[in-house]
Amino acid sequence: MSDTYEKAVGAALTATPLHEQVTTRIAARIADGQWPEGFVLPPEAELARQLGVSYGTVRRAMQALTQDGLVIRRRRTGTVVTGRAPRHSLDRWYKYYRLHSKDGQLVNTETRNIDLYEDTATLKEAQQLRLTEGAPIGRITRLRISDGRPVMIDRIALPIGRLSSFPQKPEDLPPLLYKWLLDEHGLRLGALREEVTARIANDADRRLLNLDGAAPVALLQIDEVGYDLQNEPLLVMQHSALTDEHCYINEVR
Template sequence: MTDDSSDASLWPTHAAPKAVPLYEVVKRQITEAIFEGRWPPGTVLPNEIELAERFGVAVGTLRRALNDLTKEGLLARRRKTGTVVTDRTPQISLRFLLQYFRLHGLDGGLQRAVARTLKVTAGPATGEEAAGLRIAPGEEVLRIDRLRMVEGLPAMLDHYTLSPTRFPVVPREVAEMPTLIYTHLIEAGGLRISAVREKLAAEAATPEVAAELGLEPGAPILVIEETVYDQLNAPVILALHEASTARHRYVNELQ
């Protein structure tokens, strides 16, 4: 097992938003550290008192966050060892759905992905985008393109379309884009997700997509069309994911 959790560079640094319960903030910060690979499987977390001090919360608040993450499968409590980051698939709830990387290795193992923003562009909504987001045709939208890497190899392209009027907190510069977009929208943009609709299809990679994913043109890829709805049941985010199936399988578990 590794014990890298004492390295200050691995600790989340963003401030807790006032509108979110503190234990939820701690859960999200721990989740982000795990999903970004800063706390890899086998990492032993400090004891609860030290961990609470580092997060600036009461021990009871910290314990509630750890208990939830243990139930969800991200952490495990082990005698004589303490709290450890697992390598198991989390028990996915709607809260985790859009943070969790759902491509697994061919052996079924959970993959840790690193996302890199390729570009951010603004422009008038196409007819299809306007209909999908229920906005006026031609209204400005932001388009975010990202590439996810697993063990240094390209795994999936992500394309997001959203309204900057609805989410003015979304940066327009590549260098300022947060690693976990949905966490940013939840914490800074007030997003409350009520539902997610996905459509999956097997398609042949175009030359452009194949080049980004390191595949031959025409190679089979998994295409996931995603619509995210807020608490008013309004569509607020359109996403398209194009994933290589050469080394991965798509796994989605909801409870």
């Protein structure tokens, strides 16, 4: 086993229940595509050694991952990554992303915050977020960078009234938005409603995506409303993705 592998799996654990931390640690590597479909996980005793936890803690984590459909136990082979989406992904996943390459591989991206500022809600946003028109919201614009190239624009609106504070500079906002909402504001994402369409890139899109020339460029448009565990609207998101080398995969189970 390589040093790089052990460092990635065995980073310092925090104060939340150990089996949940182990579950999240392993699930994150699967979600990132670092442990792809068909990957055979190390034996539980080896994982326990790397993480510095008991065999029983790792066993509980493996049971949770199996129940969620992320791994499967195979006789003679061991524990294998299934490649399927988790049954309860939004309860645990903070890196929610489904953009894949045309061959079906999950795309690993860098999130770059471009702009954020306080504004007022449009009529449509107010309806989606159950606010009054003109209520204060925070706006965030982000880019997803893959292999040095911007491939998706994220435009996000959040109700200021539900946040303990709103960052003043793009660099103050961490890349994992859902984790930030939970850790800093106690807001956990419970559900997402998506509407998928297509459109032609406008001038603002072309600038952000570094599109040259005048030829029309098709974008995949994913409009989402996120809800908390009480089914109250938490945020509105608009994702605009290039389609020449990528596709959006949504597995229904």
